[in-house]
Amino acid sequence: MKAVVYRRAGGPEVLTLSERDVAEPGPGEVRVRLVVSAVNPTDWKARQGRGVEAGTEVPDTVPNQDGAGIVDAVGPDVTGFAPGDRVWTLLAGTHAPESGTAQEYTVLPAEKLAGLPGGVGFDEGAGFGIPALTAHRALTVAEDGPARLSPGALAGKTVLVSGGAGAVGNATIQLGRWAGATVIATVSSDAKAALATAAGAQHVLRYPDPELAERVREIAPDGVDLVVEVATGVNAPLHAAVLRTRGTVAAYGDDRGTGTISLEFGANLWLNTRYQFLVLYTVGADKLRAGAEDINAAFADGALRLGDERGVPVHRFSLADTAKAHIASEEGATGKVLIDISPES
Incomplete structure (x- = not known):
C-alpha cells in the first residue's frame, strides 16, 4: 500500500x-x-x-x-x-x-x-475530528453548563468564540447553535466575518477594537457564560471585562501570545472565573468517546457540515x-x- x-x-x-x-x-x-x-x-x-x-x-x-x-x-x-x-x-x-x-x-x-x-x-x-472534539470539550467544561451536548443543552447560554473563522471556532459555532446557545464570534476581517456568519454565529465582531468589550456587553449585558479561546494570553484582559460571575474560559490556544499568561487577580477573583485549559491528548478516553457520540448526533441532525x-x-x-x-x-x-x-x- x-x-x-x-x-x-x-x-x-x-x-x-x-x-x-x-x-x-x-x-x-x-x-x-x-x-x-x-x-x-x-x-x-x-x-x-x-x-x-x-x-x-x-x-x-x-x-x-x-x-x-x-x-x-x-x-x-x-x-x-x-x-x-x-x-x-x-x-x-x-x-x-x-x-x-x-x-x-x-x-x-x-x-x-x-x-x-x-x-x-x-x-x-x-x-x-480534532476541531469538533476540541469544540465539544470547550462547550462542556463550564461549572454551570452541561456535560454533554444535545439540542437545547445550551439554551439560555451565551458563548463568545474567539477566532470564529478557524477550524475549532467554526465547529464551536455549529455545535453551539445546535445545542441552543447564543453565539458571538470575533474575527479579524470582513471575509472571515462572512465565514463565521455562515457557520451560524448570530453576532460577529471585528478585532482589534479598543471597544470590543463594550460591544460584547451590548449583546450580553449580564456577561457571557463561556469564552472559547484560541488566543488566551492576548485576550486575557477581555475575559474579565465580558464574563458573567462564575463564567468560564475554555483555553485551547495561545495564538499571537508568548506562552505566558498574565491575569488580573482581583477582577477574576470576584468573578469566580474558571480557566479550563484543554488539549485532547490528555483529556481522557471517556471525554473523547462522549464527544464522538454527541458529534455523531449533530452529524445525524445535519447540524455539522x-x-x-x-x-x-x-x-x-x-x-x-x-x-x-x-x-x-x-x-x-x-x-x-x-x-x-x-x-x-
Missing part, C-alpha cells in the same frame, strides 16, 4: 511517499481503508518535532490524526465493527507512529474509531501531495485541508 512517511523531524520536505505492507489487525483491532485524511496544526507541529532539532531521527511515522474510511477487516474480540462499516478516527496517530491517516490502510484499536452516520460524507468524518455554505472552505490534495497539504495548513489556509486517499467504493 501507499503511505506517506517521515523518518526525521523537520519541514514538509521530510515527508516521502512510500510502499508499506498492509498490516493484519490483532485482538481488539480494526483495519480501515482510508478514504479521506485531514491536516490539523497538531500534525505539522508533530512532524517538526515539538522541541527537538530539525533532522533528529524518529521512528517511521505516518502523519495526520484525523481520517475517515471503511472497515476492511476486524481482529479477534471486536464486536462493535464489521467489514463495510463507515468510520472516522479518534486521534489515530496516538496509537503508534505508523498508525496515522496519510496512508491507504491503518490498523487501530476499536476504541479509536467512531461509526459515521448514514448520509454523512467522509469529508465530514475526517474534517471534524463542511463547505462554503457552513463557513468551512475545503482545500483538497492527493496523497502524493501530502507535503503541499501540510504547507497549506502551516501557511494558515482558512477552512479545512483534506487529502483524498482512495475512492469511496
Whole structure:
C-alpha cells in the first residue's frame, strides 16, 4: 500500500511517499481503508518535532490524526465493527507512529474509531475530528453548563468564540447553535466575518477594537457564560471585562501570545472565573468517546457540515501531495485541508 512517511523531524520536505505492507489487525483491532485524511496544526507541529532539532531521527511515522474510511477487516474480540462499516478516527496517530491517516490502510484499536452516520460524507468524518472534539470539550467544561451536548443543552447560554473563522471556532459555532446557545464570534476581517456568519454565529465582531468589550456587553449585558479561546494570553484582559460571575474560559490556544499568561487577580477573583485549559491528548478516553457520540448526533441532525455554505472552505490534495497539504495548513489556509486517499467504493 501507499503511505506517506517521515523518518526525521523537520519541514514538509521530510515527508516521502512510500510502499508499506498492509498490516493484519490483532485482538481488539480494526483495519480501515482510508478514504479521506485531514491536516490539523497538531500534525505539522508533530512532524517538526515539538522541541527537538530539525533532522533528529524518529521512528517511521505516518502523519495526520484525523481520517475517515471503511472497515476492511476486524481482529479477534471486536464486536462493535464489521467489514463495510463507515468510520472516522479518534486521534489515530496516538496509537503508534505508523498508525496515522496519510496512508491507504491503518490498523487501530476499536476504541479509536467512531461509526459515521448514514448520509454523512467522509469529508465530514475526517474534517471534524480534532476541531469538533476540541469544540465539544470547550462547550462542556463550564461549572454551570452541561456535560454533554444535545439540542437545547445550551439554551439560555451565551458563548463568545474567539477566532470564529478557524477550524475549532467554526465547529464551536455549529455545535453551539445546535445545542441552543447564543453565539458571538470575533474575527479579524470582513471575509472571515462572512465565514463565521455562515457557520451560524448570530453576532460577529471585528478585532482589534479598543471597544470590543463594550460591544460584547451590548449583546450580553449580564456577561457571557463561556469564552472559547484560541488566543488566551492576548485576550486575557477581555475575559474579565465580558464574563458573567462564575463564567468560564475554555483555553485551547495561545495564538499571537508568548506562552505566558498574565491575569488580573482581583477582577477574576470576584468573578469566580474558571480557566479550563484543554488539549485532547490528555483529556481522557471517556471525554473523547462522549464527544464522538454527541458529534455523531449533530452529524445525524445535519447540524455539522463542511463547505462554503457552513463557513468551512475545503482545500483538497492527493496523497502524493501530502507535503503541499501540510504547507497549506502551516501557511494558515482558512477552512479545512483534506487529502483524498482512495475512492469511496
